[in-house]
Amino acid sequence: LAKTTQPISMDSYEGQEVNITCSHNNIATNDYITWYQQFPSQGPRFIIQGYKTKVTNEVASLFIPADRKSSTLSLPRVSLSDTAVYYCLVGVSAAGNKLTFGGGTRVLVKP
Amino acid sequence: DAEITQSPRHKITETGRQVTLACHQTWNHNNMFWYRQDLGHGLRLIHYSYGVHDTNKGEVSDGYSVSRSNTEDLPLTLESAASSQTSVYFCASSEADVDEQFFGPGTRLTVL
Numbered sequence: 001l002a003k004t005t006q007p008i009s010m011d012s013y014e015g016q017e018v019n020i021t022c023s024h025n026n027i028a029t030n031d032y033i034t035w036y037q038q039f040p041s042q043g044p045r046f047i048i049q050g051y052k053t054k055v056t057n058e059v060a061s062l063f064i065p066a067d068r069k070s071s072t073l074s075l076p077r078v079s080l081s082d083t084a085v086y087y088c089l090v091g092v093s094a095a096g097n098k099l100t101f102g103g104g105t106r107v108l109v110k111p
Numbered sequence: 112d113a114e115i116t117q118s119p120r121h122k123i124t125e126t127g128r129q130v131t132l133a134c135h136q137t138w139n140h141n142n143m144f145w146y147r148q149d150l151g152h153g154l155r156l157i158h159y160s161y162g163v164h165d166t167n168k169g170e171v172s173d174g175y176s177v178s179r180s181n182t183e184d185l186p187l188t189l190e191s192a193a194s195s196q197t198s199v200y201f202c203a204s205s206e207a208d209v210d211e212q213f214f215g216p217g218t219r220l221t222v223l
Contacts, residue, residue, distance in 0.1 A: 032210055034210060034211070034212075036212075036214075041216075041217070042216060042217070043201050043203070043214030043215050043217055044154070044201070044212075044214050046211045046212065046213075049210060049211065087154065092210055093142050093144075093159075093205050093210050093212070096142075096144065096156065096159040096161075096167055096169065097159075097169060097170070099144075099156050099159075099169075100170075101146075101153045101154040101155070102153060103151065103152065103153040104153050
């Protein structure tokens with residue numbers, strides 16, 4: 001299994017950019033990297049997914065270096081409502097037994 | 112609107128009892144997953160299914176079983192509940208060729 005490691009927590013302030021890095025040294029060739037957001041008492045919610053280089057959508061960007069051994073989720077101009085736990089997931093559904101979530105990063109956005 | 116639901120949302124049971132957690136999705140997704148979430152461990156895959164009558168073991172499958180008799184449902188059974196199975200359980204589903212998983216609201220299970 002691709003072991004995934006994330007920082008446990010990080011604090012930020014409204015309007016700042018938050019970058020969360022996930023390490024996945026033994027990622028497999030076919031693995032994708034997916035990030036989820038989770039609020040208390042809710043299930044995780046999809047944010048963004050990528051395979052290599054950079055992916056951007058309306059809420060986040062995902063940066064993946066050429067060696068793919070890490071990935072960085074970037075949240076631009078965070079607001080208080082972005083306070084949540086963020087998880088990276090390495091793998092693909094087609095190889096379910098290799099799906100590996102990171103331990104999660106608790107992001108606290110302060111006013 | 113399509114959705115994924117779990118029931119019950121909260122359950123307290125005793126050691127040794129059989130417990131079944133329900134998961135129902137209306138997206139007609141082929142892929143369904145069960146995870147448990149514990150402090151310090153994030154989400155860990157218990158079982159998953161790619162379609163009717165297909166089931167597969169995940170990372171932490173011991174003590175759990177699933178069955179898939181239709182597309183919409185993937186019930187998770189704890190054959191003989193143990194205190195170590197106290198956790199929050201999440202069900203998820205995804206389309207066959209798209210990897211975005213849609214998660215249910217979770218079931219908090221306490222085994223006394």
